[in-house]
Amino acid sequence: MKAHWSLPLLGAAVMALFGIGLFWGPAHLEWSEEWAALQGRGGETAGTIMWQLRLPRLVTATLSGAALGLAGLLMQTFFRNPLAGPGVLGVSSGATLGVALVALGGASIGSVSGTVEMGPQVVGALIGGGAVMALLGLVMGRFRSRTALLIFGLMVGYLAGALVTVLQAGAEAGALQAFVHWGMGSFAHAGWASCTIMLCALTPAIFWSWKASNSLDMWTMGALTAKTMGVDERALSWSALGTAGILAALVTAWCGPVAFLGLATPHLVRAAGVRGRHSTMLWPVVLTGATVALLADLVVRLAGVPLNAVLSLVGAPVVLMLIVGRGRILSKLRAQ
Amino acid sequence: MKAGLDCSSLTLCHPTEGVGALSFSLPPGSAMVVVGRNGTGKSTLLKTLAGLLPPKAGSVNLGGASVAAMRPRQRARKLAFVSSTPPRGTALTVRDVMELALEAGGHPVEASRVEQAMQSGGVQRWAQMPLDTLSDGMAQRVMLARAAAQSDTLILLDEPTAFLDVVGRQEVMADVGQWREAGKTVVLATHDLDAVHESGWADRWMVMRPPSEGGVLLPEEAFTSGAAKALLMGKD
Numbered sequence: 001m002k003a004h005w006s007l008p009l010l011g012a013a014v015m016a017l018f019g020i021g022l023f024w025g026p027a028h029l030e031w032s033e034e035w036a037a038l039q040g041r042g043g044e045t046a047g048t049i050m051w052q053l054r055l056p057r058l059v060t061a062t063l064s065g066a067a068l069g070l071a072g073l074l075m076q077t078f079f080r081n082p083l084a085g086p087g088v089l090g091v092s093s094g095a096t097l098g099v100a101l102v103a104l105g106g107a108s109i110g111s112v113s114g115t116v117e118m119g120p121q122v123v124g125a126l127i128g129g130g131a132v133m134a135l136l137g138l139v140m141g142r143f144r145s146r147t148a149l150l151i152f153g154l155m156v157g158y159l160a161g162a163l164v165t166v167l168q169a170g171a172e173a174g175a176l177q178a179f180v181h182w183g184m185g186s187f188a189h190a191g192w193a194s195c196t197i198m199l200c201a202l203t204p205a206i207f208w209s210w211k212a213s214n215s216l217d218m219w220t221m222g223a224l225t226a227k228t229m230g231v232d233e234r235a236l237s238w239s240a241l242g243t244a245g246i247l248a249a250l251v252t253a254w255c256g257p258v259a260f261l262g263l264a265t266p267h268l269v270r271a272a273g274v275r276g277r278h279s280t281m282l283w284p285v286v287l288t289g290a291t292v293a294l295l296a297d298l299v300v301r302l303a304g305v306p307l308n309a310v311l312s313l314v315g316a317p318v319v320l321m322l323i324v325g326r327g328r329i330l331s332k333l334r335a336q
Numbered sequence: 337m338k339a340g341l342d343c344s345s346l347t348l349c350h351p352t353e354g355v356g357a358l359s360f361s362l363p364p365g366s367a368m369v370v371v372g373r374n375g376t377g378k379s380t381l382l383k384t385l386a387g388l389l390p391p392k393a394g395s396v397n398l399g400g401a402s403v404a405a406m407r408p409r410q411r412a413r414k415l416a417f418v419s420s421t422p423p424r425g426t427a428l429t430v431r432d433v434m435e436l437a438l439e440a441g442g443h444p445v446e447a448s449r450v451e452q453a454m455q456s457g458g459v460q461r462w463a464q465m466p467l468d469t470l471s472d473g474m475a476q477r478v479m480l481a482r483a484a485a486q487s488d489t490l491i492l493l494d495e496p497t498a499f500l501d502v503v504g505r506q507e508v509m510a511d512v513g514q515w516r517e518a519g520k521t522v523v524l525a526t527h528d529l530d531a532v533h534e535s536g537w538a539d540r541w542m543v544m545r546p547p548s549e550g551g552v553l554l555p556e557e558a559f560t561s562g563a564a565k566a567l568l569m570g571k572d
Contacts, residue, residue: 080426095541101472214436214439217428217432218440220425220426220427221423221428221430222419222423224388224417224419225417225423225479227388227408228386228411228415228416228417229412229416229436229437230408230409230410230411230412230413230440231438232407232409233409249492270427275425275427275466276428276429276432276466277428277432
């Protein structure tokens with residue numbers, strides 16, 4: 001699939017899934033009621049369902065999917081490693097630890113079904129994710145290779161995981177249940193304020209990614225070649241890691257540690273035949289991330305299973321099939 | 337008037353500090369061959385000339401401007417660098433690489449210019465192929481074509497023929513000769529003395545030896561690959 005064909009198709013998929021999610025739900029509202037509520041008319045209940053529950057949830061899914069897809073693409077480009085994702089920096093782990101400190105340390109994690117715009121877990125996640133990013137900024141200059149940075153992210157993940165386990169071991173049953181529930185991921189907890197913050201982060205991230213696409217392309221040829229082609233290594237490292245880190249921290253703050261999306265979205269795009277220049281992949285990745293997130297959220301609402309279970313159970317085999325299928329096709333092409 | 341390369345009292349940084357201060361000038365349209373055993377500082381010298389490593393002392397000037405003081409983008413318009421290992425793990429096609437090279441060199445990225453650059457470098461038959469699907473030798477040919485497309489001034493080559501077969505090596509040496517005739521300055525670090533000898537374009541030589549074996553030799557007079565080989569074998 002060529003990039004110029006993929007964009008209208010993916011745009012249509014996002015709109016279709018958004019529309020289905022908007023007009024379908026367990027509340028059994030009539031279409032006329034839903035339409036009237038969207039226009040600001042109709043009953044108060046319908047208005048609340050449409051404007052306070054469904055729309056923010058769908059916008060959150062769209063923005064989170066796009067943000068994680070972009071963060072995954074940036075990390076795979078920066079580390080020149082197809083297994084890299086937004087989680088490799090340890091930012092999500094830091095955010096999870098921040099939530100664990102808040103939730104298992106006594107504060108209420110909030111209602112699962114309600115919106116928690118700036119609840120304690122959001123503050124905890126932002127502080128935890130921000131602390132890891134600050135630590136990364138302090139030590140990044142000392143790393144001689146990208147591999148060292150990857151190992152740093154892994155170690156932060158292990159440390160945060162160990163501390164979370166310690167907190168879990170001593171937590172009360174209710175707090176532990178709420179924390180485990182948060183860890184399953186959900187797009188239902190965010191509201192309009194968080195959507196606005198995510199949009200404010202995603203827009204400049206896409207703009208920077210577009211502007212830096214030539215530098216990111218040069219970077220894939222190796223640091224030495226890139227530097228002699230005019231790439232400022234320090235500026236690119238800060239911008240790429242900072243962008244991916246902020247996007248991952250924000251999504252984790254409101255949606256929990258969302259699995260799979262960041263790592264797999266660029267692979268889905270490549271498997272569809274869109275590959276090569278960063279600028280070619282950027283919009284397909286952003287739209288595919290949004291599409292997968294909306295689709296997963298629809299399954300969550302239909303089947304009542306946690307988001308991360310849907311993403312991993314359905315998504316991982318799909319990516320595996322695509323990769324195996326692509327390998328077969330490539331083998332056949334090479335044999336001819 | 338194109339810029340020449342001018343090094344004044346250049347001392348390389350660790351781990352080749354023992355090389356001593358180097359002073360030499362290369363006018364536009366000249367080529368220097370740097371030879372020496374492994375670990376004597378050839379790559380360090382080339383990276384210092386490229387502004388990738390700071391010199392311990394002295395200066396590297398290109399067209400009168402200090403390379404160390406140039407911003408990365410400004411430097412990319414003046415010089416190109418090819419390392420011994422071709423890149424791996426990139427999804428870029430050969431055409432993408434050539435477009436990026438023209439962009440980096442500050443040249444207009446026009447289809448005709450991209451075609452011309454690929455043709456000059458002998459890589460146009462692989463234009464649509466991702467770099468990762470090419471053999472190491474083919475990918476290195478692309479990187480050489482990339483360097484030629486990027487810089488009209490200085491091209492630094494760090495053992496670029498390591499992955500090439502006999503024909504590929506001859507083609508690279510012929511390319512260097514053409515670049516030199518086109519007015520580009522070329523510095524080539526290599527162990528491939530026979531290919532350099534056959535090409536016959538070397539204007540200057542630099543023989544890098546450890547201080548205990550006589551240090552760096554920068555002969556002003558006529559020099560040959562045979563003499564370089566004798567020096568490296570300790571038969572001077």
